[in-house]
Amino acid sequence: MFVTPAYAEEAPPAAGAVHTETGAPNEGHHGGVFPPFDHTTYPSQLFWLVITFVIFYVAMQKIVIPRVGSILESRHDRIAQDIEEASRLKAEADAAVATYESELAAARAKANSIGATARDAAKAKAEEDRKAIEASLAEKLKAAEGRIAEIKAKAFGDVGAIAEETASAVVEQLVGNVAGKADVASAVAAAAAKQEG
Numbered sequence: 001m002f003v004t005p006a007y008a009e010e011a012p013p014a015a016g017a018v019h020t021e022t023g024a025p026n027e028g029h030h031g032g033v034f035p036p037f038d039h040t041t042y043p044s045q046l047f048w049l050v051i052t053f054v055i056f057y058v059a060m061q062k063i064v065i066p067r068v069g070s071i072l073e074s075r076h077d078r079i080a081q082d083i084e085e086a087s088r089l090k091a092e093a094d095a096a097v098a099t100y101e102s103e104l105a106a107a108r109a110k111a112n113s114i115g116a117t118a119r120d121a122a123k124a125k126a127e128e129d130r131k132a133i134e135a136s137l138a139e140k141l142k143a144a145e146g147r148i149a150e151i152k153a154k155a156f157g158d159v160g161a162i163a164e165e166t167a168s169a170v171v172e173q174l175v176g177n178v179a180g181k182a183d184v185a186s187a188v189a190a191a192a193a194k195q196e197g
Contacts, residue, residue: 163188 035041168184171177 163191 036045164181164184167188168178168181171184
């Protein structure tokens with residue numbers, strides 16, 4: 001006969017039959033009830049449940065919870081130390097930034113004062129040099145004007161002599177006679193006075 005799996009599950013086992021999966025005789029089942037749900041085994045199940053729960057509770061209370069508590073406490077302490085260290089480092093960093101900014105401001109102020117002092121000193125030196133150069137140029141100009149006056153006076157002195165010689169040569173060429181030196185000198189002097197006046 002052909003047996004389907006559903007029919008095999010529904011059919012009650014025969015007396016003295018062997019369980020197919022475990023190979024054990026099929027005599028221990030009371031009407032096919034799953035053993036934990038068998039009401040005849042409840043007292044022993046409750047007894048072992050209480051013993052297991054007590055052992056588990058004691059293990060948790062004496063071993064696991066103290067270890068977890070110590071781990072949490074050490075982490076809490078470490079976090080508190082890290083926060084304290086971070087606060088200290090932040091305070092040091094803020095102090096360093098404040099010191100840097102004050103030193104930078106002082107350096108800028110010093111640089112500005114040095115620049116202003118150097119600029120004022122350069123202006124004063126340039127003014128002093130300009131005055132010295134102007135005084136030197138004024139002296140040179142005065143000396144040059146003196147030399148020009150000397151040269152001019154000498155030239156005018158020579159011009160009078162040259163004019164007298166030229167006038168006497170012209171008179172000699174025109175008239176054929178040599179004019180007197182006194183006459184030529186008085187004529188040149190009169191022409192020069194007329195020209196100046």
